[in-house]
Amino acid sequence: xxxxxxxxxxxxREYEKGATAMDVALSISEGLARNVLSAKVDGEVRDAxxxxxxxxxxxxLTWKDDEGKATxxxxxxxxxxxxxEALYPGSKFAIGPPxxxxxxxxxxxGDKMIGDGDFKAIEQKMKELAAKKESFIRxxxxxxxxxxxxxxxxxxYKLELIxxxxxxxxSFYTQGNFTDLCRGPHxxxxxxxxxxxxxxxxxxxWRGDEKRKQLTRLYGITFPKQKELDxxxxxxxxxxxxxxxxxxxxxxxxxxxxxxxxxxxxxxxKGAALRERxxxxxxxxxxxxGYQQVVTPHIAHKDLYVTSGHYDKYGADxxxxxxxxxxxxxxxxxxxxxxHHCEIYKSRPHSYKDLPVRYAEFxxxxxxxxxxxxxxxxxxxxxxxxxxxxxCTPEQVKxxxxxxxxxxxxxxxxxxFTNYEAQVSxxxxxxxxxxxxxxxxxxKAENAIMEAVAEKGMNTVVxxxxxxxxxPKLDFMVKDALGRKWQLGTIQVDYNLPERFELEYVGADNxxxxxxxxxxxxxxxxxxxxxxxxxxTAGRFPLWLAPEQAIIxxxxxxxxxxxxxxxxxxxxxxxxxxxxxRNEKIGRKIRDAEMAKTPFMLIIGEKEAGAGTISVREHGxxxxxxxxxxxxxxxxxxxxxxxxxxxVN
RNA sequence: GCCUUUGUAGCUCAGAGGUAGAGCACUUCCUUGGUAAGGAAGAGGUCGCGGGUUCAAUUCCCGCCAAAGGCUCCA
Numbered sequence: 001x002x003x004x005x006x007x008x009x010x011x012x013r014e015y016e017k018g019a020t021a022m023d024v025a026l027s028i029s030e031g032l033a034r035n036v037l038s039a040k041v042d043g044e045v046r047d048a049x050x051x052x053x054x055x056x057x058x059x060x061l062t063w064k065d066d067e068g069k070a071t072x073x074x075x076x077x078x079x080x081x082x083x084x085e086a087l088y089p090g091s092k093f094a095i096g097p098p099x100x101x102x103x104x105x106x107x108x109x110g111d112k113m114i115g116d117g118d119f120k121a122i123e124q125k126m127k128e129l130a131a132k133k134e135s136f137i138r139x140x141x142x143x144x145x146x147x148x149x150x151x152x153x154x155x156x157y158k159l160e161l162i163x164x165x166x167x168x169x170x171s172f173y174t175q176g177n178f179t180d181l182c183r184g185p186h187x188x189x190x191x192x193x194x195x196x197x198x199x200x201x202x203x204x205x206w207r208g209d210e211k212r213k214q215l216t217r218l219y220g221i222t223f224p225k226q227k228e229l230d231x232x233x234x235x236x237x238x239x240x241x242x243x244x245x246x247x248x249x250x251x252x253x254x255x256x257x258x259x260x261x262x263x264x265x266x267x268x269x270k271g272a273a274l275r276e277r278x279x280x281x282x283x284x285x286x287x288x289x290g291y292q293q294v295v296t297p298h299i300a301h302k303d304l305y306v307t308s309g310h311y312d313k314y315g316a317d318x319x320x321x322x323x324x325x326x327x328x329x330x331x332x333x334x335x336x337x338x339x340h341h342c343e344i345y346k347s348r349p350h351s352y353k354d355l356p357v358r359y360a361e362f363x364x365x366x367x368x369x370x371x372x373x374x375x376x377x378x379x380x381x382x383x384x385x386x387x388x389x390x391x392c393t394p395e396q397v398k399x400x401x402x403x404x405x406x407x408x409x410x411x412x413x414x415x416x417f418t419n420y421e422a423q424v425s426x427x428x429x430x431x432x433x434x435x436x437x438x439x440x441x442x443x444k445a446e447n448a449i450m451e452a453v454a455e456k457g458m459n460t461v462v463x464x465x466x467x468x469x470x471x472p473k474l475d476f477m478v479k480d481a482l483g484r485k486w487q488l489g490t491i492q493v494d495y496n497l498p499e500r501f502e503l504e505y506v507g508a509d510n511x512x513x514x515x516x517x518x519x520x521x522x523x524x525x526x527x528x529x530x531x532x533x534x535x536x537t538a539g540r541f542p543l544w545l546a547p548e549q550a551i552i553x554x555x556x557x558x559x560x561x562x563x564x565x566x567x568x569x570x571x572x573x574x575x576x577x578x579x580x581x582r583n584e585k586i587g588r589k590i591r592d593a594e595m596a597k598t599p600f601m602l603i604i605g606e607k608e609a610g611a612g613t614i615s616v617r618e619h620g621x622x623x624x625x626x627x628x629x630x631x632x633x634x635x636x637x638x639x640x641x642x643x644x645x646x647x648v649n
Numbered sequence: 650g651c652c653u654u655u656g657u658a659g660c661u662c663a664g665a666g667g668u669a670g671a672g673c674a675c676u677u678c679c680u681u682g683g684u685a686a687g688g689a690a691g692a693g694g695u696c697g698c699g700g701g702u703u704c705a706a707u708u709c710c711c712g713c714c715a716a717a718g719g720c721u722c723c724a
Contacts, residue, residue: 095724161724181724202719203652258715370650556681591685605683623684
């Protein structure tokens with residue numbers, strides 16, 4: 001008996017019945033076989049050494065594939081468990097899945113405690129066990145036998161898990177002395193795990209339920225090569241250095257105050273200037289794209305949010321109403337700008353000839369985020385959206401949507417976020433109670449997004465359950481310089497709010513029609529965007545955004561006056577410069593300016609004062625030699641032009 | 650919101666049941682210098698906030714607030 005195996009490139013190969021994915025790999029090349037961690041068989045990830053079911057498609061998975069990594073980390077979790085069982089006899093095991101960066105295992109250690117100091121011993125034991133090259137052996141087990149095994153072991157967690165499983169679907173995996181209830185898949189053997197790091201320990205409730213027992217969760221990560229682990233650890237260090245909370249403080253960009261309140265950022269002058277520049281940049285682009293600025297208040301009558309549906313959806317979990325001397329009158333801090341913009345649209349009748357109407361506002365909104373969710377500038381309770389709402393006819397939706405995509409991409413390009421993903425966020429497939437509006441409207445909106453994206457030829461991933469409660473979204477995730485993903489811009493098509501607010505326009509047929517609304521925010525929120533920008537650039541902002549573009553450093557106090565003259569010259573050229581007039585040596589002034597990440601240092605001493613030049617030093621680069629202020633101006637202009645060139649086409 | 654940890658000068662941090670210390674930053678003075686830290690002196694704290702125990706609390710206990718990490722990734 002033979003079976004036919006179709007490979008990803010379309011070729012079909014013939015194998016003996018009972019052949020495994022590993023056999024397939026071996027038949028291609030030995031090198032490939034050494035790297036195979038698991039395989040996708042007819043779309044299902046399975047053990048590489050499990051016999052293929054018959055004619056099928058096979059995709060071999062290696063460390064390069066996310067599923068390959070997941071297999072590695074899942075097996076590593078088992079290895080961790082084996083090590084912990086050896087070092088802490090009597091431990092009971094709950095769940096141990098792979099996660100985005102590594103894996104964890106939730107363990108009931110009884111009275112014992114594990115701290116950072118114990119990690120070394122656990123890693124050592126894992127390495128020792130991995131080196132034994134024990135195979136991961138899969139075995140299908142009848143439910144009764146599974147129950148018997150874990151009853152004898154006294155592991156109530158596994159028993160509870162088994163309880164939820166159907167007889168006939170239960171499998172065990174064994175490596176060395178450790179057997180675990182597991183669906184798999186796993187590595188062929190433990191020797192694939194070469195570099196091991198136990199990262200951290202934390203408490204976690206059994207099944208995430210705070211009323212149940214708290215278990216010890218051990219986090220770890222493993223790699224096929226030591227070098228990769230080393231690189232990963234360097235990356236973590238680098239990420240720590242770039243933390244926007246740390247840099248925000250060091251660069252005097254923003255601060256928080258207990259008195260003002262958690263999650264309510266205070267922008268310091270330099271941060272505010274940076275933010276202002278981002279705002280102006282986008283305002284200009286929007287003006288050119290036919291947007292009109294509007295301004296709306298920070299609070300509104302409760303009725304506005306009852307109409308919009310926000311009150312029903314978030315009222316109870318939000319900032320509570322502001323009352324007035326008038327009994328029963330209630331105002332809310334605005335959590336969204338859209339209802340206000342709907343009312344602006346409604347303030348006068350519209351003809352189809354006016355559409356699309358595009359209202360833009362850098363609107364500050366307030367949302368009561370759970371205290372545990374607050375994080376620096378990325379998750380706050382008061383933030384400013386670069387919001388706009390486009391009201392258009394149903395026929396215009398697709399084109400408008402595509403124009404917005406262009407705008408978002410333009411902004412990313414100008415800020416050097418060259419690496420991004422687009423995610424189509426749709427409704428939850430099962431639970432539709434979270435959403436407002438008719439299925440018909442949802443489908444229309446979803447189709448509009450799909451068509452626009454298809455026409456743009458964009459690569460997208462579809463995520464269910466990620467839609468806003470009033471409509472589907474296209475979300476943009478950028479990858480920063482360290483490869484971390486951040487959600488920034490969003491575009492949403494909305495058929496529902498126009499209905500709730502009874503928005504209308506008069507069509508060519510002289511009949512009233514309902515417009516469609518597009519919500520969009522390229523930055524998302526200024527707070528979040530600045531945070532991501534800080535981490536992306538490590539605080540070395542593009543020249544056009546830098547709070548201070550240059551700092552003038554007189555060699556001694558004798559040249560302070562010349563420094564002021566140069567400062568005036570630069571001001572006339574619209575170059576932002578400050579002067580370090582401190583009574584310090586030049587080495588000291590340079591060091592401080594380098595640490596403040598000021599892009600250019602302009603040194604003025606006797607030589608320069610005599611020649612009417614400045615000595616230019618670039619941050620991180622060193623001395624560029626001397627030039628006239630006019631030449632420096634040209635240099636700055638060229639640099640800015642080069643960094644913004646993406647936004648000119 | 651829940652769990653764990655933390656909260657001492659502007660910043661980074663040390664310290665102990667008898668009301669506090671370092672380095673950097675700051676102020677003043679000396680020094681007037683050439684591409685990553687010149688020298689000296691001084692000033693600066695309700696030890697997160699509120700309560701309790703104690704002769705005595707910043708230290709021990711309780712509550713609150715804030716921050717960090719984790720949870721809401723279900724074999």
